[in-house]
Amino acid sequence: MKITVFGTGYVGLVTGTCLADVGHDVMCMDVDADKIARLEQGEIPIFEPGLTPMVERNVSAGRLRFTTDAKTAVEHGVLQFIAVGTPPDEDGSADLKYVLAVANTIGEYMTDYRVVIDKSTVPVGTADRVHQALSKALNARGSKIDFDVCSNPEFLKEGAAIDDFTRGARIVVGTESDKVKELMRECYGPYNRNHDKLMFMDIRAAELTKYAANAMLATKISFMNEIANLAERLGADIEAVRRGIGSDPRIGYHFIYPGCGYGGSCFPKDVQALARTASQVGYEAELLNAVETVNYRQKTTLFRKLSAAFDGDLAGKTIAVWGLAFKPNTDDMREAPSRTLMEAIWDAGGKVQAYDPEAMKECRRIYGERDDLVLVADRIQAVRGADALVIVTEWKEFRTLDFKWLKEQLSLPVLIDGRNLYEPSAVHEAGLMYYAIGRGESLTMSNE
Ligand SMILES: NC(=O)c1ccc[n+]([C@@H]2O[C@H](COP(=O)([O-])OP(=O)(O)OC[C@H]3O[C@@H](n4cnc5c(N)ncnc54)[C@H](O)[C@@H]3O)[C@@H](O)[C@H]2O)c1
Numbered sequence: 001m002k003i004t005v006f007g008t009g010y011v012g013l014v015t016g017t018c019l020a021d022v023g024h025d026v027m028c029m030d031v032d033a034d035k036i037a038r039l040e041q042g043e044i045p046i047f048e049p050g051l052t053p054m055v056e057r058n059v060s061a062g063r064l065r066f067t068t069d070a071k072t073a074v075e076h077g078v079l080q081f082i083a084v085g086t087p088p089d090e091d092g093s094a095d096l097k098y099v100l101a102v103a104n105t106i107g108e109y110m111t112d113y114r115v116v117i118d119k120s121t122v123p124v125g126t127a128d129r130v131h132q133a134l135s136k137a138l139n140a141r142g143s144k145i146d147f148d149v150c151s152n153p154e155f156l157k158e159g160a161a162i163d164d165f166t167r168g169a170r171i172v173v174g175t176e177s178d179k180v181k182e183l184m185r186e187c188y189g190p191y192n193r194n195h196d197k198l199m200f201m202d203i204r205a206a207e208l209t210k211y212a213a214n215a216m217l218a219t220k221i222s223f224m225n226e227i228a229n230l231a232e233r234l235g236a237d238i239e240a241v242r243r244g245i246g247s248d249p250r251i252g253y254h255f256i257y258p259g260c261g262y263g264g265s266c267f268p269k270d271v272q273a274l275a276r277t278a279s280q281v282g283y284e285a286e287l288l289n290a291v292e293t294v295n296y297r298q299k300t301t302l303f304r305k306l307s308a309a310f311d312g313d314l315a316g317k318t319i320a321v322w323g324l325a326f327k328p329n330t331d332d333m334r335e336a337p338s339r340t341l342m343e344a345i346w347d348a349g350g351k352v353q354a355y356d357p358e359a360m361k362e363c364r365r366i367y368g369e370r371d372d373l374v375l376v377a378d379r380i381q382a383v384r385g386a387d388a389l390v391i392v393t394e395w396k397e398f399r400t401l402d403f404k405w406l407k408e409q410l411s412l413p414v415l416i417d418g419r420n421l422y423e424p425s426a427v428h429e430a431g432l433m434y435y436a437i438g439r440g441e442s443l444t445m446s447n448e
């Protein structure tokens with residue numbers, strides 16, 4: 001089946017590559033000429049486990065091609081996936097300018113029936129707007145060509161994107177058209193062999209399903225962070241509480257890990273966008289607003305603990321930071337808690353000595369060269385000569401740590417752990433002060 005994917009970011013590139021891998025003939029289009037040039041040379045612009053060999057083998061097989069030429073892209077696929085960014089607007093709502101630009105492009109160049117598929121995360125009602133934009137472009141050419149618009153939100157997680165795409169729990173498709181249903185069955189057939197994962201629904205329900213899923217997951221995290229903050233002040237261990245409630249199948253163990261706040265390109269923007277959608281239709285989404293507020297506060301928790309450990313004086317101090325990516329197995333630092341922490345350390349006159357297995361290039365791209373940011377080659381070098389250590393991302397290699405050795409490295413024996421990686425008793429035994437999230441020991445007693 002001939003398929004076109006607009007956008008070669010996390011979603012577009014993974015979608016295009018996975019669809020090529022099951023035999024479809026895929027063309028990926030991006031307006032970023034540099035990205036396309038790199039992809040054509042076999043260089044993958046993002047770090048996503050397993051993606052590089054998969055791109056290589058499908059490019060060599062001739063099933064996966066890249067282009068910046070819109071006309072070629074529109075001519076190629078009967079299915080036209082839109083997987084471009086939907087960043088937050090000034091007021092937090094999703095900015096649809098990239099999505100609508102693609103719709104316009106398709107309308108400008110199509111010469112035959114096309115199914116236009118919204119894979120980007122877009123607010124309820126966007127399919128109608130895509131339909132209008134495309135019709136307008138067709139009218140401008142005086143053309144009357146048949147097309148359909150459907151919604152097919154993506155649920156993959158960065159770091160596990162290929163697995164999520166190929167073995168996801170469900171494939172949601174919003175459409176009323178039997179023809180579209182048939183074409184989408186053909187597209188996703190190879191992933192639909194064990195049981196029927198395709199869920200057809202009306203377009204608005206599909207659009208809302210995506211936001212509801214992210215909002216539910218973000219709510220679980222903010223809820224746990226709230227309970228962790230309480231546990232800290234009440235002298236209870238949140239890790240025991242987590243296991244205690246997770247064992248109830250109605251609650252489950254997933255997405256109840258307390259931490260230093262959720263980041264990434266999705267939860268923060270999607271919770272905000274859904275709350276804005278709610279107010280636009282005259283509904284105040286109290287719960288969603290609270291989820292956002294709790295997360296905003298949680299992202300400052302590491303700095304508050306750090307600052308309290310140094311009696312509010314971080315001027316001239318060097319802080320080792322382990323982990324920059326918003327979560328392990330990615331180089332993505334969008335909305336990462338590490339950014340909130342580092343920026344607060346710099347504002348307080350401190351210096352950061354950081355290490356991340358994958359995100360250092362991205363960190364340098366964001367912050368450039370500066371005296372108060374030293375990026376080092378490994379976790380050992382990060383703590384050399386540092387005054388304290390803060391762990392922000394739970395990369396596997398941080399799970400083991402020689403606490404006695406660490407104590408010798410640090411000027412103040414302070415270990416702040418934003419991911420609850422260690423047993424507090426083992427850390428204390430080595431003579432370190434250990435401040436994690438909700439583990440019965442608090443350095444910050446107020447909400448501020
Ligand atoms: N990142 C994730 O894990 C994830 C998961 C599910 C859904 N989503 C949603 O998918 C969408 C894409 O997210 P992403 O993380 O892949 O974004 P991204 O920023 O990584 O990539 C977007 C790409 O679209 C390209 N682009 C912009 N305008 C274009 C145009 N007119 N034609 C062709 N290409 C164009 C950009 O150059 C960029 O390469 C968003 O709506 C996001 O919310 C993201």
Ligand SMILES: O=c1ccn([C@@H]2O[C@H](COP(=O)(O)OP(=O)(O)O[C@H]3O[C@H](CO)[C@@H](O)[C@H](O)[C@H]3O)[C@@H](O)[C@H]2O)c(=O)[nH]1
Nearest residue numbers: 154155156157158221255256257259262263264266326327
């Ligand atoms: O128990 C948990 C689980 C996650 N997180 C944090 O939540 C954020 C998001 O993590 P995750 O969901 O694993 O990564 P994303 O790649 O952002 O994926 C989310 O956002 C995507 C984009 O919409 C969706 O497709 C996915 O289904 C959804 O999980 C990260 O900062 C994590 O550290 C926690 O703090 N505690």
